[in-house]
Amino acid sequence: MIVTTVWVAQSARISEPPTVIYGRITERVGAFEFPITQGQLVWNLRTTGPGARDYQLTAQVERLGGGRFSYRLTLPHEVLAYDLNVDPKALGLGGTGARVLHQSVTLDGRLLTLAPGTIEGFALEPSRRAGRQRIDLYLSANSPDTDGDGLPDWWEDQNGLDKWDSGDAASVLIGVTDSGESDPRLSSSIRTFAEWRAEWFPNSGGDLERFGLLDDDDDGISNLLEYAFNLNPTQSDAQNAGALPYPINQGGRLGVVFRQRALATDLTYQIERSADLLEWTDASPELEAVANAFGSTSTATTWVERAELPSVACRFFRVRVGRQ
Secondary structure (H helix, E strand, C coil): CCCCCCCCCCCCCEEEEEEEEEEEEECCCCCCCCEEECCEEEEEEEEECCCEEEEEEEEEEECCCCCEEEEEEEEEEECCCCCCCCCCCEEECCCCCCEEEEEEEECCCCEEEECCCCCCEEEEEEEHHCCCCEEEEEEEECCCCCCCCCCCCCHHHHCCCCCCCCCHHHHHHHHCCCCCCCCCCCCCCCCCCHHHHHHHHHCCCCHHHHHHHCCCCCCCCCCCHHCCCCCCCCCCCCCCCCCCCCCEEEECCCEEEEEEECCCCEEEEEEEEECCCCCEEECCCHHHEEEECCCCEEEEEEEEEECCCCCCCCCCEEEEEEEE
């Protein structure tokens, strides 16, 4: 009797911590930006060097980080070596200086564009494993806008507006652009409150904290708030549309719209809410940004609650400004 013994070699693999790519997906219409938080993301990559090949990874688009981000894509890694095999779905890590190149990205079949300034790829090497990269994405072509009000149909559907009625856009768009900024000092690249005082009040000195409490134009807005909301401290502009934070109701979801300085390095903005105007709590965990309007030096952001407010309830919002 002849006995034959057969040894079957098992494919050896060594997994490495993955690279994570995350970011925000938006559609830009004029000066406005509309976050996208639904759909299927498909990302096509290509590696260079030994074992070069094409990869296709997918991720579900959803609200992440309190609405600040739209997706999280995980790139699995395995060690690339002579006696090891790499899973077809994993990117091999060796010591050859290979790179990962971004080929194309789509959302439900629609082409997306990488944010300006994004590098075309990254090095594929062991020292970069477990890395995190933020890459923001934009729709390459605008979506349908049936009523021509500047709001994409999908966004109106998602936020309880009527895509056949252009009149409801006013509740979102009025007062949130930087039109009307005629004074050149309103569009300067000021980054701190001290620089702002020197620009608007060159002969003013003394304690900066005390100066922030003053109201030089007698419009009821202190100098610090004039700075924070990018207003003119020499003119009474408290009644101008969008000058100060104002409430908004989008399909039963309540929120607030306010402007903040885009270049400031010494300001903090915190949205608080209350049911009785007595006790206030941080509202940010329950809010999401649903629209942004970009000006030369300030950004107007629309924040609304994720859940609709019951008809019998009451809600108040305020924006607390601090200097750090």
